[in-house]
Amino acid sequence: MDLKLKVWRQKNPESPGGLVDYDATGVNPDMSFLEMLDVVNEGLIEKGEDPIAFDHDCREGICGSCSLTINGIPHGPQKAIATCQLHMRHFENGQTVVIEPFRARPFPVMKDLIVDRGRFDQIIEAGGYISARTGSAPEANSIPIPKQTTDRAMDAAECIGCGACVAACPNASAMLFVGAKVTHLNSMPQGRPERDRRVLKMVASMEEAGFGNCTNTFECVAACPKEIKGEVMAQMYRDYVKALFRQAIRPE
Amino acid sequence: MVGALWIASVCGKERQRERQRFDKALTLRNMSIWVELLRSSIGKKYIMAITGFLLFIFVIGHLLGNLQVFLGPEAINGYAEKLRSMPLLLWGARIGLLVVAALHIWMAASLTIENRRARPEPYQLKTPIQATYSARTIRISGVIILAFVIYHLLHFTFLVIEPDYATWTDSAGRPHVYKMMVAGFSNVWISGFYLLAMLLLCLHLSHGLMSMFQSVGLRNPVWARFLEQLARTIAALIFLGYASIPVAVLSNLIE
Ligand code: HEM
Ligand code: FES
Numbered sequence: 001m002d003l004k005l006k007v008w009r010q011k012n013p014e015s016p017g018g019l020v021d022y023d024a025t026g027v028n029p030d031m032s033f034l035e036m037l038d039v040v041n042e043g044l045i046e047k048g049e050d051p052i053a054f055d056h057d058c059r060e061g062i063c064g065s066c067s068l069t070i071n072g073i074p075h076g077p078q079k080a081i082a083t084c085q086l087h088m089r090h091f092e093n094g095q096t097v098v099i100e101p102f103r104a105r106p107f108p109v110m111k112d113l114i115v116d117r118g119r120f121d122q123i124i125e126a127g128g129y130i131s132a133r134t135g136s137a138p139e140a141n142s143i144p145i146p147k148q149t150t151d152r153a154m155d156a157a158e159c160i161g162c163g164a165c166v167a168a169c170p171n172a173s174a175m176l177f178v179g180a181k182v183t184h185l186n187s188m189p190q191g192r193p194e195r196d197r198r199v200l201k202m203v204a205s206m207e208e209a210g211f212g213n214c215t216n217t218f219e220c221v222a223a224c225p226k227e228i229k230g231e232v233m234a235q236m237y238r239d240y241v242k243a244l245f246r247q248a249i250r251p252e
Numbered sequence: 253m254v255g256a257l258w259i260a261s262v263c264g265k266e267r268q269r270e271r272q273r274f275d276k277a278l279t280l281r282n283m284s285i286w287v288e289l290l291r292s293s294i295g296k297k298y299i300m301a302i303t304g305f306l307l308f309i310f311v312i313g314h315l316l317g318n319l320q321v322f323l324g325p326e327a328i329n330g331y332a333e334k335l336r337s338m339p340l341l342l343w344g345a346r347i348g349l350l351v352v353a354a355l356h357i358w359m360a361a362s363l364t365i366e367n368r369r370a371r372p373e374p375y376q377l378k379t380p381i382q383a384t385y386s387a388r389t390i391r392i393s394g395v396i397i398l399a400f401v402i403y404h405l406l407h408f409t410f411l412v413i414e415p416d417y418a419t420w421t422d423s424a425g426r427p428h429v430y431k432m433m434v435a436g437f438s439n440v441w442i443s444g445f446y447l448l449a450m451l452l453l454c455l456h457l458s459h460g461l462m463s464m465f466q467s468v469g470l471r472n473p474v475w476a477r478f479l480e481q482l483a484r485t486i487a488a489l490i491f492l493g494y495a496s497i498p499v500a501v502l503s504n505l506i507e
Contacts, residue, residue: 008376019376072379098377105370168381170388171367175293203294212370213293213363215390216463222381231472238469240294248285 001027001093005040007052008100013108019098022052029089033076034059034066036088037099053112059084061225064160067167068113069100074164074223082162082225102167106174106209117163119209120177124161126205127198128181134190149187156184158226168223171212176220178206179232186239196243197252203240293366296359301467303356304460310349311453315493318433321506322496325430329422332429357398364391386459393456400449407436437501446498454491458484 003024010017024040031039034056041051057065066083070076076086091097099113107115157180165176182199185191191198214233221230289295317335320328335342380388406412414436420428437443461483465471471479500506 006376069375069378072375072377073381100375100377103371103373103375105372109373170380170383172370173293173367203292207293210370212367213296215363215367215387216459216466217383217387219381219383229473230466230476234466234469234471236469237294237297237467240292241298241469244285244288244295 001029001088001091003027003036003088003091004094004096006096006098007113008109009052009112010101010109011111013110017109017112019100027088029087031088032059032084033068033070033086033088034084053110053114055114056084061085062160064162067102067115067117067162067164069102069167071098074102074167075162075225079222080225080227082160082164085225102163104163104166104172104211106172106211107163107166115163117161119211120161120163120174122209123174123178123202123205124181127194127201128185130185130191131194132190143189145189152231153184153187156180156187156228156232159184159224159228160226162225164223164225165220165228166211168219169212169214170217170219171215173214173220174206174209174211175214175233175236176224176228176230178202179234179236180228182236182239183232186235195239196246199236199239199243200247203236293363296363297467299355300359300363301464303352303359304464306352307349307356308457308461311457311490315490318497319493321430321433322500325422325428328430328433329424329426329428333426336427353401357394360391360394384459386455387463390456390459390463393452396452397449397456400445400452403445404449407442408432433497434501434507437498440502443498443502447495450491450494453494454487456487457490458487461486 005022005024006019007022008017009020022040022044024036027036027039034054037052037054044051055065055067057063059066061082061084064082066075068075068083070083070086075081075083076090078086078090101107101109101113101115102117103115106119107117109115159177159180161177163174163177166172166174169176182202185198186195216230218230221228289299317331318328320331386393403413407414408417411417414432417432417435418427420431422428422430437446462471462480465479
């Protein structure tokens with residue numbers, strides 16, 4: 001199959017970018033989207049042109065490296081997958097495909113389709129961990145945890161930190177990401193002792209980075225390759241306000 | 253021994269440093285809970301939701317008051333007179349509403365400015381995946397409602413637009429609210445603007461009434477669907493309630 005690509009090209013963070021037309025010819029429908037770009041890049045290299053820069057690593061939907069806004073949707077039109085898992089059979093022969101980076105002020109474009117998502121790492125550094133050494137895996141059920149609680153924490157822990165939530169949000173808000181981390185760690189007994197400082201610091205770091213504010217459109221949830229649920233944000237809001245009140249009454 | 257002491261002291265210092273960093277993260281931002289609520293993204297969402305809810309309560313109360321027009325001049329003029337006879341309550345409610353509305357608009361403006369800043373370079377192509385029309389237009393519907401509220405107050409409360417209304421009294425000497433409403437809505441343009449504003453209020457609330465539960469952390473998958481339907485239903489009922497008055501006047505059901 002053949003496709004018409006419109007790809008965002010940008011030399012570096014400072015220079016302005018723009019969409020450039022490319023023809024992707026002889027695309028195999030069984031290829032992944034990234035493999036299709038690999039083929040286009042081989043053609044560009046043969047012609048002595050600069051290949052299209054894009055992020056990728058595992059190519060099996062678990063690392064969170066790949067990004068791309070495809071026809072206006074982060075990770076493309078298919079539900080619950082990352083760009084690396086998107087197959088070309090979901091496109092039609094002759095279709096025009098617009099490929100842009102994830103866009104948000106805290107995610108500056110480094111080159112072409114690669115953005116710097118280091119702000120997410122800073123949010124994790126602010127509180128996305130458990131300080132105490134928890135040792136190796138304990139005897140099962142030595143700490144009784146309700147099934148619903150572990151399910152909630154495990155669902156939230158699926159987040160791979162790709163940033164599609166920010167890219168999809170009309171306000172470039174990172175609340176689904178931060179909500180997932182807060183819910184994951186605050187729900188479990190090992191994470192509870194630090195729950196107040198965790199949510200206060202992670203939210204402070206999120207705001208300092210310049211992400212926008214949620215207006216509850218749930219575009220993030222729809223774009224998320226791991227189907228993180230909107231309730232993680234609700235839990236973060238509750239935990240945040242509870243932490244504020246607890247800190248005001250009885251500072252840590 | 254010395255080694256253990258040294259390790260303990262380093263750990264202690266490290267813990268102290270960690271604590272200081274934590275305190276700084278909090279005190280940096282003043283940690284006064286009220287300042288924090290007005291300044292943090294999540295605090296603003298809570299204020300947005302709580303003020304939105306209070307405005308919604310007012311919208312319901314105001315609707316019930318207005319619907320008394322269907323009971324005839326006696327009922328609505330008497331109701332208005334009763335409100336006026338309790339100046340403390342009336343002015344308390346007015347000032348309270350003003351503060352609530354000001355907070356709602358202030359937070360809306362502040363959140364919107366921050367959100368604009370968060371994506372300086374727009375997408376060339378952005379496809380909404382599932383966001384509802386009402387969610388995407390919440391700001392513009394809010395601004396038009398504000399314009400309407402200002403006009404509405406000038407029209408019926410401060411009588412700036414129709415100063416004649418001030419001289420209209422009924423047989424009991426009370427301000428003739430009934431006559432005012434019928435006269436106002438007999439004008440097709442006024443009724444039209446009113447209906448448009450109510451449609452936008454309906455739009456605003458069909459997202460807002462669901463949204464406010466999420467903003468205070470009270471939405472979960474168990475009742476999310478139900479909440480969405482409830483919000484839409486209540487918003488539609490509010491529209492029908494308010495719209496019934498100009499429609500009744502224009503079709504001469506009340507005169
Ligand atoms: C009778 C008047 C109004 C009522 C009953 C009302 C009600 C609400 C409710 C219930 C919400 C949802 C809160 C949340 O998402 O947590 C909301 C959100 C919002 N309102 Fe209003 N509102 C009114 C007037 C206005 C006005 C005059 C403006 C602006 C000038 C405005 C702007 C907004 C905006 C921008 C939001 C979205 C905020 C967000 O979700 O973060 N509203 N409103
Ligand atoms: S490349 Fe690892 S998730 Fe797509």
